[in-house]
Amino acid sequence: MGSPPKTLQEIAEDIEKDVGNKVKYVSLRAPDPAFPDVPIVNLTTLEGRQLCVAVTSCGLCTVGHTHDSLDGLSHVAQDPDGPGQAEKTSNPEKTHVKLSQQVSISSAMCEEAMMVQYYETIYSLLDDVSPMYRAAFCSELTDKLMLLQQSQADD
Numbered sequence: 001m002g003s004p005p006k007t008l009q010e011i012a013e014d015i016e017k018d019v020g021n022k023v024k025y026v027s028l029r030a031p032d033p034a035f036p037d038v039p040i041v042n043l044t045t046l047e048g049r050q051l052c053v054a055v056t057s058c059g060l061c062t063v064g065h066t067h068d069s070l071d072g073l074s075h076v077a078q079d080p081d082g083p084g085q086a087e088k089t090s091n092p093e094k095t096h097v098k099l100s101q102q103v104s105i106s107s108a109m110c111e112e113a114m115m116v117q118y119y120e121t122i123y124s125l126l127d128d129v130s131p132m133y134r135a136a137f138c139s140e141l142t143d144k145l146m147l148l149q150q151s152q153a154d155d
Contacts, residue, residue, distance in 0.1 A: 012039030012055045015122045022126065022136050024048065032070055041122075042067040046132035053125065059118035060125050075116055 006014070016028050025044040029052075032040065039055040040063070052064030056076050063072035119125035126133040 008037070008055045008057070009039050012041055015041050015053075015055070015060075019043070019122055019126065019133075022046070022133050022140075023130075029068060032073060035073055038073065038076065040070070040073075045126070045130035046136065047130060049129065051129065053122075056118070059120050060122060061116045061118050062125070062129075072116065 012028050016026050020026050023043050023045055025042070027042050029040045029042050031038065035054075041053045041055065042050070043053065044050050044067075050066045051062050052067060052069045053060055054063045054073060054076050058076070061072070061076055063070055063076060117128075119128070123137070127137070
């Protein structure tokens with residue numbers, strides 16, 4: 001039996017660990033008081049582009065184009081019970097989300113979120129906004145495959 005799905009906060013913390021070497025800067029910021037259940041990640045791409053990214057039940061989305069810029073936060077899809085309600089409910093499906101299922105959950109609610117682009121993972125968001133991330137990812141993958149090939153040839 002697998003581990004329980006991660007909370008949005010845990011997903012945000014994982015982002016900080018997972019992409020730190022493929023961006024110039026990444027940091028989890030303090031939650032916005034108006035949206036306490038929406039984790040926010042500041043990051044700077046390898047090209048120097050600053051982004052403020054919200055981690056929501058519909059996926060990840062850019063809410064600002066500088067660190068700590070939350071201009072778009074009011075447009076992201078929220079829990080239907082309203083801000084602050086997701087963690088208080090006794091329904092475990094409301095407090096956890098599987099990234100692999102984010103695209104399909106709450107689809108009507110997500111579509112109403114004023115043309116906000118949602119991404120299932122931080123990798124897909126970075127792949128879309130940072131050509132240098134894509135190149136770094138491909139280079140790392142190539143290096144790992146070469147090491148694997150080399151270790152198999154040595155056996």
